[in-house]
Amino acid sequence: MYIFTTASILFGAALLEIRGQPVNSPSDNSPRIRCDYTFFKDAQGWFKLHARPATWHDAQAVCHSEGSSFLYPANEVLMDTALHLMTDASISTIHTSMTVKLESVTLNEEGVFLRAGLNDSFPFICKYKVESLLLNECGTVDKDYQFYNGTAHCYKLHKNKANWFKAEAACKAEGGQLAIINSQKEAAVIVDIFKNNPADQIPGHFEFGKGVAFIGFRSLDEGHSWTTINNETLSEAGYAEFCPGEPNNAAGNEYCGSVRRTGKLLDDPCTRELLFICEKKPEEHDN
Structure with a gap:
């Protein structure tokens, strides 16, 4: 030493x-x-x-x-x-x-x-470290959480990629959850989130990785059915629109849910590292 x-x-x-x-x-x-x-x-x-x-x-x-x-x-x-x-x-x-x-x-x-x-x-x-200790309208000092009038909820696109399980843990640590799309209106919010984060502002070299994000649903039976992290089927949650030809389990282990910039759903390997979107209600914060 x-x-x-x-x-x-x-x-x-x-x-x-x-x-x-x-x-x-x-x-x-x-x-x-x-x-x-x-x-x-x-x-x-x-x-x-x-x-x-x-x-x-x-x-x-x-x-x-x-x-x-x-x-x-x-x-x-x-x-x-x-x-x-x-x-x-x-x-x-x-x-x-x-x-x-x-x-x-x-x-x-x-x-x-x-x-x-x-x-x-x-x-x-x-x-x-943050510039201000004042709570924003999302009930946090984290300026990356943005309030959307369409759902009256707050969302954050994490640009530091993670696998699905780490993404879920990160959202919980911030007082929220992986986003769940409950309607066409909320799918439009997801599209807006991606528009506000263009691909050229997201780190990485592969375009696919800049246009797909994990959200809060997955399959517990090897792709036969899909449920949200709130234990609802996608239909019960209010939105089940996959991209054409999806879910297809192309890699043989695609049991976690993601969303494209179009607002349409995909299946992806849970261990793949992707962007992810957290969601929280404005009142969900700690003081």
Whole structure:
């Protein structure tokens, strides 16, 4: 192990003196961005410590998939936040950043930066910061949730692709659910969501992946029938219009539901990584 600098030791030592004081503590009265992130008032952001060790690149990918960024404690407030989370979880070392020599920079429980290999696995912290703490009309500070008059519901197109199960978990963490199309009017809303997110604004190289998103239905009997995550058949939910020739189970394991830019439904492998659409009612938020 290599200690970064004498300054980093002094910086960490000074923070250890601060940690006994209520300089930066979790707030229970703030709006939540996700139920699995904790808001710290002084840091003006939400943070999540992932206790399961990961390599540096995998840790970056996890934060990105959650719509957040990798925490590098560049100032005293962020350092105090990191040490607070580490202490609460009994974690001694986390990934933080990368050096110009392509080495990982870790942070230990004493506030000291150390070098490690990028392929070494450590816990890590993701952070989510927003420009404003004011709730929007969707009952969240997440500006990506947009209210649509056609259904009086809010929707968010996640551009960070995920498999169906991770997509469902992400929507729940944000206080919503994978979108369910209940009518032609709601199908038109889905079309509008895609129009507001043109393909050239979505990361990736393949056009197909920019025009299909997971939503809240799947098959539990290998494609013989389809139900929503609310345990309704598509007909009971109010919309069952598939693309021509679909569902066709072309890959032999297409048991999760998706929607094209046209508003028509598809079957896709549950493990395929796609865009996904979350839906929430305006009153579904935490204060």
